[in-house]
């Protein structure tokens with residue numbers, strides 16, 4: 001199978017052509033200008049990850065919510081489960097930027113941290 005994708009590792013945005021076998025293993029990557037593009041294609045085909053940004057409800061804060069993000073990119077397949085946890089979480093004010101509001105979300109080993117205060 002052939003997959004086409006744009007490398008987003010830098011602003012150049014090389015168009016990559018990835019050849020996969022029936023087990024979804026990467027056989028070859030073409031179109032990359034550098035090694036990062038090859039690794040991007042392999043990661044994207046075997047374990048795609050994304051940063052997740054959202055908001056968490058705050059009790060007694062200046063505003064009803066505080067913006068949050070994952071401390072690192074999380075597996076794309078866990079996004080929906082993580083959003084359900086984030087949406088059902090309520091924390092008490094005060095919240096400081098960088099506070100861990102949810103530890104090890106959905107068993108990913110990755111925390112949800114506040115990106116502002118409230």
Ligand code: SF4
Pocket residue numbers: 007008009010011012013014031032033034035036037038040
């Ligand atoms: S392959 Fe290399 S040069 Fe091309 S977009 Fe990716 S990181 Fe940039």
